[in-house]
Amino acid sequence: MIGRFSVGLLLSLLFALASAEQLLVPGASIPERSVRYDNEQIIRCSSSALAPAALEALITRHGVDIWGATGEHVDLRITEQTAASRAVRHMVVDNTECRVIVHDVERLVASAERVQTAAAVRSAAQRGDGEDAAAAGPVPAGWFDAYHDFDSTRTFYQNLAQSYPDMATFLPSIGKTHESRSIFGLVLGGSNSTASAIYDQPELLDEHGIPLEEVFAERAASEDLAAAKPSIFFQCSIHAREWISNAVCQYVLSTLLDSHSRRVPAVVELFDRYNLYVIPITNPDGYAHTWSGDRMWRKNRVPNAGSTCRGVDVNRNYNDHWGQGGSSNLPCSDTYMGTAANSELETRASIAFFRSASPVHLAIDWHAYSQLILRPYGWSTSDSPHEARLKQIGAAMQAAIRNTHGMSYTNQKSIELYPTTGTASDWFYGSEATRYNGGFRSAGYTIELRDTGRYGFLLPPEQILPTGEESYAAVLAMARDLLDNGPMYA
Numbered sequence: 001m002i003g004r005f006s007v008g009l010l011l012s013l014l015f016a017l018a019s020a021e022q023l024l025v026p027g028a029s030i031p032e033r034s035v036r037y038d039n040e041q042i043i044r045c046s047s048s049a050l051a052p053a054a055l056e057a058l059i060t061r062h063g064v065d066i067w068g069a070t071g072e073h074v075d076l077r078i079t080e081q082t083a084a085s086r087a088v089r090h091m092v093v094d095n096t097e098c099r100v101i102v103h104d105v106e107r108l109v110a111s112a113e114r115v116q117t118a119a120a121v122r123s124a125a126q127r128g129d130g131e132d133a134a135a136a137g138p139v140p141a142g143w144f145d146a147y148h149d150f151d152s153t154r155t156f157y158q159n160l161a162q163s164y165p166d167m168a169t170f171l172p173s174i175g176k177t178h179e180s181r182s183i184f185g186l187v188l189g190g191s192n193s194t195a196s197a198i199y200d201q202p203e204l205l206d207e208h209g210i211p212l213e214e215v216f217a218e219r220a221a222s223e224d225l226a227a228a229k230p231s232i233f234f235q236c237s238i239h240a241r242e243w244i245s246n247a248v249c250q251y252v253l254s255t256l257l258d259s260h261s262r263r264v265p266a267v268v269e270l271f272d273r274y275n276l277y278v279i280p281i282t283n284p285d286g287y288a289h290t291w292s293g294d295r296m297w298r299k300n301r302v303p304n305a306g307s308t309c310r311g312v313d314v315n316r317n318y319n320d321h322w323g324q325g326g327s328s329n330l331p332c333s334d335t336y337m338g339t340a341a342n343s344e345l346e347t348r349a350s351i352a353f354f355r356s357a358s359p360v361h362l363a364i365d366w367h368a369y370s371q372l373i374l375r376p377y378g379w380s381t382s383d384s385p386h387e388a389r390l391k392q393i394g395a396a397m398q399a400a401i402r403n404t405h406g407m408s409y410t411n412q413k414s415i416e417l418y419p420t421t422g423t424a425s426d427w428f429y430g431s432e433a434t435r436y437n438g439g440f441r442s443a444g445y446t447i448e449l450r451d452t453g454r455y456g457f458l459l460p461p462e463q464i465l466p467t468g469e470e471s472y473a474a475v476l477a478m479a480r481d482l483l484d485n486g487p488m489y490a
């Protein structure tokens with residue numbers, strides 16, 4: 001008995017030591033958490049089970065969190081609190097066309113944390129640290145085997161830009177968040193960057209590090225935007241919990257730079273013609289919170305007056321049909337629109353960066369999950385004036401993704417999923433952005449990455465590389481179409 005006890009004690013001691021050692025591996029992004037998801041489930045309802053008005057009510061009035069959706073079904077996270085509502089029970093829990101696809105969210109999250117921790121430790125061990133890591137080149141060995149937290153991601157991009165000084169500019173701050181994190185930016189495509197001329201000069205920025213309106217007025221007056229080198233614009237991680245978005249953007253950017261250095265003709269042609277402006281983590285406070293507090297957090301982290309609930313959904317806050325449906329005016333909702341259009345620092349930083357990138361010919365907001373390529377509009381069932389062309393570019397991306405690893409993405413109008421307003425991709429294409437865009441219309445896409453709901457936001461890190469590879473193929477296909485067929489005009 002004593003012997004067995006001692007062996008048990010020894011094993012637990014060894015386990016504790018191993019865990020402590022894991023935490024000490026330098027550069028390993030280890031998730032921590034203060035929020036649990038006990039008694040929470042993911043319920044999938046067929047689209048026929050929920051009329052649009054019912055879905056709208058679930059999101060905007062009953063605070064139900066939509067995890068993912070396709071044309072066929074919608075995945076809803078039902079907590080103990082939301083399940084207490086008679087309406088939610090009637091519409092979802094007791095609905096025979098709805099079924100539970102994740103019985104225990106807490107278990108799924110805990111299991112994903114163990115996988116990430118092990119992957120991060122292995123990944124960091126491959127890299128080593130200090131001089132070894134610096135000598136390892138632009139992308140450290142094993143980097144895409146694990147997800148990376150805010151600070152590690154920032155260091156990754158700094159190092160990446162330093163590795164390609166003629167092609168990449170790292171902007172330490174394009175605006176500051178409520179929690180005083182700097183939103184960093186990247187410009188790929190060589191010198192000729194308007195952005196560094198703006199963001200390097202504090203006198204051109206407001207107290208949040210966002211360029212003053214005069215800067216753009218002066219640029220519009222002194223520069224022929226129609227003749228300037230155009231841009232493609234990417235945003236990643238506007239929704240905090242969609243970790244694959246951050247990882248895919250790291251993969252796409254580093255692969256573009258590597259391909260350019262090897263003179264791959266399609267990529268050389270792309271950067272001869274275009275700059276690529278990127279906000280790698282559009283919502284730093286939210287993203288950091290998913291690593292240290294609540295893995296399922298989506299919004300930013302601002303306090304809301306008169307409510308104990310924090311956060312605005314930055315992707316419902318843009319000044320494009322803001323507040324006209326498909327978002328909530330309740331601060332506790334995951335799709336809370338904020339107190340006014342463009343009220344959030346992240347929204348304003350994103351818009352200013354877009355304006356510094358203009359003319360922008362195409363913009364992608366990278367999300368997860370559901371495997372969708374969404375084009376305008378989210379706010380109206382009408383076709384946009386560029387519907388045929390937008391659909392064609394979407395189809396090119398869809399085919400490129402399928403040809404890489406056989407994954408099936410759906411190419412559709414955003415509203416075919418469910419109505420949304422105040423989103424980044426509608427703003428990119430919409431009338432406000434077009435006013436700043438030198439006579440061009442920026443194609444606007446929301447891409448929802450892997451998967452279709454088996455893991456949802458908790459996509460295992462082993463899927464980072466294949467998701468990155470197929471997304472890279474989609475980016476090249478999109479660029480091919482732009483280069484061959486030219487931009488869209490306002």
Ligand SMILES: [Zn+2]
Pocket residue numbers: 239242367368
């Ligand atoms: Zn999202």
